[in-house]
Amino acid sequence: MSDPGDEALLAAYREGDLAAFEMLLGRYRGPIFNFLLRSARDRGRAEELYQDVWMKVVERCDEFRGDAKFSTWLYTIARNLCIDHQRKMKFRGHASLDAPQPSSGQPLGERVSSFGPSTEQLAAGRLVGERIARAVEGLPDEQREVFLLRQLQGLAFKEIAEVVGVSANTVKSRMRYALERLQHTLSDLEEPHEL
Amino acid sequence: MNCDECKEQLFELIEREAVDPGGVRAILARCPDCRAAFDEMKAALAVAGQLPIEEPSAAVDAAVVRAASERLPRVVPLRKRRLQPPPWAMAAIALLAVGVGVWSIPREVQLEGDVGSADLKSAAAPVVAEQELDEVAAEALDDSAALAELGEVASERTAHLGRAPRTEARAKRASSKPVPAKRRSRLAAGKKEDAQAPASLSAADVAAGSAEETRSYGAASEPLAAQKQQQDDDGGATADCRRKVDDIERRARKDKDYAPQPEEELAIGKCYQMLDNVAEARKWLKRAAAHRKTKARAEAALRELTPE
Numbered sequence: 001m002s003d004p005g006d007e008a009l010l011a012a013y014r015e016g017d018l019a020a021f022e023m024l025l026g027r028y029r030g031p032i033f034n035f036l037l038r039s040a041r042d043r044g045r046a047e048e049l050y051q052d053v054w055m056k057v058v059e060r061c062d063e064f065r066g067d068a069k070f071s072t073w074l075y076t077i078a079r080n081l082c083i084d085h086q087r088k089m090k091f092r093g094h095a096s097l098d099a100p101q102p103s104s105g106q107p108l109g110e111r112v113s114s115f116g117p118s119t120e121q122l123a124a125g126r127l128v129g130e131r132i133a134r135a136v137e138g139l140p141d142e143q144r145e146v147f148l149l150r151q152l153q154g155l156a157f158k159e160i161a162e163v164v165g166v167s168a169n170t171v172k173s174r175m176r177y178a179l180e181r182l183q184h185t186l187s188d189l190e191e192p193h194e195l
Numbered sequence: 196m197n198c199d200e201c202k203e204q205l206f207e208l209i210e211r212e213a214v215d216p217g218g219v220r221a222i223l224a225r226c227p228d229c230r231a232a233f234d235e236m237k238a239a240l241a242v243a244g245q246l247p248i249e250e251p252s253a254a255v256d257a258a259v260v261r262a263a264s265e266r267l268p269r270v271v272p273l274r275k276r277r278l279q280p281p282p283w284a285m286a287a288i289a290l291l292a293v294g295v296g297v298w299s300i301p302r303e304v305q306l307e308g309d310v311g312s313a314d315l316k317s318a319a320a321p322v323v324a325e326q327e328l329d330e331v332a333a334e335a336l337d338d339s340a341a342l343a344e345l346g347e348v349a350s351e352r353t354a355h356l357g358r359a360p361r362t363e364a365r366a367k368r369a370s371s372k373p374v375p376a377k378r379r380s381r382l383a384a385g386k387k388e389d390a391q392a393p394a395s396l397s398a399a400d401v402a403a404g405s406a407e408e409t410r411s412y413g414a415a416s417e418p419l420a421a422q423k424q425q426q427d428d429d430g431g432a433t434a435d436c437r438r439k440v441d442d443i444e445r446r447a448r449k450d451k452d453y454a455p456q457p458e459e460e461l462a463i464g465k466c467y468q469m470l471d472n473v474a475e476a477r478k479w480l481k482r483a484a485a486h487r488k489t490k491a492r493a494e495a496a497l498r499e500l501t502p503e
Contacts, residue, residue, distance in 0.1 A: 025259060033250065054259040058262055059266070130247070
């Protein structure tokens with residue numbers, strides 16, 4: 001028997017089935033948390049946002065009418081919370097990874113990712129992963145969110161377009177720019193691939 | 196397809212969404228630059244695929260699940276819920292039944308001794324502009340001593356009964372006064388389109404039509420004497436209570452998952468308190484006291500109740 005769809009699980013939760021909610025949480029906890037983590041760039045804040053996202057799902061589950069997919073709705077909530085969070089951070093004067101640093105004139109995101117140890121030195125995969133994570137976090141917001149939605153959740157471009165509120169072609173362009181930027185930043189990690 | 200168009204579709208080709216995959220592949224086969232760009236993009240995707248995936252802490256997940264379980268109104272099987280209406284809904288229905296009973300009896304008595312229901316219907320049939328009717332009836336009332344008698348009681352009462360008592364009173368009093376000729380002609384002119392409209396109308400017809408119209412709104416149109424009596428009996432408070440409970444019940448009918456909010460629980464509790472149903476009042480006030488928002492008020496009301 002096939003697994004129930006997200007929308008069916010949400011409907012079951014509305015009817016009082018907590019297990020359905022737990023199943024939904026299990027499906028999305030990883031992708032949502034990583035989306036938030038790479039957007040907030042801080043584990044503590046990401047956990048706060050993660051909790052806020054699910055609180056909103058709990059509070060607003062009655063408003064979900066099934067016009068869009070549950071994943072679209074969920075990521076729209078997550079994205080809006082990220083935007084709010086970033087606005088607050090800007091207001092508080094936190095340094096942006098995209099902003100040029102006064103000392104070097106280079107954005108922090110690029111500096112962090114470019115001046116790491118070489119691939120040979122990064123024997124531990126954890127460190128490679130760290131570099132990739134920093135590179136992703138250093139992407140401009142609109143490229144990063146598209147990249148993460150595609151990479152983490154495998155959302156279709158059309159669905160990403162709904163979440164982000166732009167056309168599918170714009171989403172594709174942003175994805176392409178994100179990959180070009182990552183390719184530039186992480187070129188020393190790349191290995192030749194066959195077609 | 197040229198090289199620029201090809202490069203624009205490299206990502207789409209990898210993602211199997213290229214508009215012209217054959218064209219892109221053909222260019223990749225003959226253009227080393229495009230081929231290099233394709234390899235780089237593919238390599239970038241492969242590296243990006245190594246993005247580490249982290250997990251939220253178990254404590255956060257537990258907090259989320261706890262919040263989700265608290266939100267659930269009540270974990271009762273749906274079928275059982277449909278068969279068993281919640282106790283507050285039963286209480287609301289009981290209150291409504293009592294209210295309707297109290298209101299309907301004196302109205303019938305008054306109607307028998309006053310304007311016949313057939314007269315009312317015949318007067319209501321032609322739809323006369325409501326403002327015109329009110330004007331006529333109000334003029335008939337202006338110099339009436341009964342208007343003064345209504346005073347504040349009537350105005351307060353009509354605030355939650357609609358215009359029913361006022362127009363009923365107008366109907367009664369207007370029946371003894373003829374409509375001035377000028378007004379009669381205006382009214383008749385207003386009704387030209389209606390073939391059944393009588394050529395002239397007595398003030399009683401006009402005002403009774405207005406009364407019938409308001410009765411059709413569903414508001415109870417009890418005679419003034421009975422109304423005043425009841426006003427004295429319950430000070431208007433029970434009517435307020437009934438209205439609140441009625442409102443809650445209506446919402447419950449519309450939404451089967453509806454559960455009263457703290458403020459509503461407090462209101463129901465106070466209604467029972469007003470009706471001297473201490474047990475029910477205590478039950479609802481205790482529920483309201485469980486919420487931070489209504490705790491202080493609910494506890495104050497609980498203190499006013501006679502001890503258990």
